[in-house]
Amino acid sequence: MSNFNLALLLAGLCSFVHCHHIPAYFQVPREIYHGPNNYPYHDISIGNANFAFKFYHDVALGAARKNIFFSPLSISTAFSMLALGAKSHTLSQLLSGLSFNLTEITEQKIHEGFHALIEHLNHPSKNIELTLGNALFIDEQLKPLNKFLQDAKHFYKSDISHTNFNNSEEAEEQINSYIDKKTNGKLVDVVKGLDADVLMVLVNCMFMKAYWENPFNPKITREYDFFVDEHTTVKVPMMYRYGRYYTYYDRDVSCQVVVLPYKGTISAYFILPDPGKMKQVEDALGLDLLIKWFTSLTEERVNLYLPKFSISTKYVLKGILRRLGITDIFTEDADLSGITGKPDLKVSKAIHQAYLNVYENGTEAAAATHNELVPNSLSSIIKINRPFIMAIMETQSMSFLFMGKITNPNEN
CATH class of the missing domain: 2.30.39.10 (Alpha-1-antitrypsin, domain 1)
Structure with a gap:
């Protein structure tokens, strides 16, 4: 079985902002969680929130005296995109581990929810820089199914690039250049030491910059x-x-x-x-x-x-996700046949990196x-x-x- 390398990467929050009132839409949670959904991204709100808390609780168990900082949405988005290529038990295990109850929401609704959410977040307002981007770096010898590529582009707005993983230095430079650009230089040289038999790298990047309405002096x-x-x-x-x-x-x-x-x-x-x-x-x-x-x-x-502070964090996700019930994708039992038509891929590495800077504007x-x-x-x-x-x-x-x-x- 070949490996493919999954990298989840997050760019940081450059500043907090604040205002003197809470907008009317701030009261929407009760409608979302206890009433009818208004937009497709509301279908995935509960699952994403529950995953955020599960992930936090797991990390906190081993970090009683350490800083914690991560993007639950970045992780959920990347692994939901991976679910496009998952089949059978690997698929149900993956979505369940992401806290989606498949008796209440279909796989199609999950992907439609992320599609709507990505479009929504990439156009938040003129006052905020917020981008949520996905990319697939695919080895030239790998021939993914057209359906997988088209779904990745449609639902997750994924960029797709051909990469020569036989030249690991060149591949790392290509991927790091993409990350550097998408995160406005906040994350550099993230990808190091790619496995020799890597065939694909999946990247999720989030960058946010916002300003105080009434700034600190x-x-x-x-x-x-x-x-x-x-x-x-x-x-x-x-x-x-x-x-x-x-x-x-x-x-x-x-x-x-x-x-x-x-x-x-x-x-x-x-x-x-x-x-x-x-x-x-x-x-x-x-x-x-x-x-x-x-x-x-x-x-x-x-x-x-x-x-006023800044921090950066990095997590190797394999152990955390295994404890949350996502195990098959890291083993020979992985069924990612929706990517190539053959169950010959597994995830060899999953990395999440985050950056946060809180300061006065x-x-x-x-x-x-x-x-x-x-x-x-x-x-x-x-x-x-x-x-x-x-x-x-x-x-x-x-x-x-x-x-x-x-x-x-x-x-x-």
Whole structure:
């Protein structure tokens, strides 16, 4: 059996943004999860959300004191595209591992959902740079079925390139050049040491850049203590802004939730557990808890302190996905005959890499400086100065673009 190499790659979030109100469409989750679907991408919202939480829980088990950051949507998209070529038990196992209940949604509906979602995300608004791209690099000796290639192009907007994998250096340069371009230079030299018998590399890239509607003022960013744990304290640059935010304190799981919407249709959730309560929050983290937060948020005046930081992460996915039930595609039992017509392929490698940069947007800082510095006596203080969980969501489709936990902002 030949190997083909699957690489899942993610470019990072270049800046968070925030505004003083939550748009009307922010209340759409209840309709999506408990009412009729309005768009094809709503058909896959629950599955994608459940996969995001499953993946987070698995990674968190082995990373109690480490930063976590990944794109669940990037991983789901790449492996759903791979499902176009999967058959029999390999197909059902793959889709089930991605948290799609095949008694409630068909394979066709899944691919149609991703098709609609990719089109939606690639045209979010004039205020946000957001691209979700897929590519297939195919060895010249491999002859994929026309149906597989056409479906990859149609449903997943995949670019298709012929590659000479006999020249591994040339192949790596070709793939890395594509990734570099798609991620605006944020991910470089990702592909290294391709297996000698690689016949195909599948790549998913996501890049996002957004701006604060009312930016933090970089002139008032100051160093503060960040309490990594009960024994470790580090100095971090802490941004500050006074304004109106949607927040909720969940007494049941002991955490503070703060929502920072972007310009456009993307929102950032910051979940700040009480000291010593991170595991309690992580254990409860799931779709039901998220819906509870959606319906409990209230707007209030807040003195908000948020760390300025950047991190990068890299995950070898084989072990994680196996624990989530996706096993066949990595073994001789793989049936990927929908790619070539023969069950002679398996996945030899699956890599996910992510980059995140949170900072002030100084270009518009002066416009709101005066109001930001006048706290109201009735306002509360939310200081994100200990480990926190974050989730970046596209609100109309309810898609998790990014998810993570920042244990130490100084560890890259």
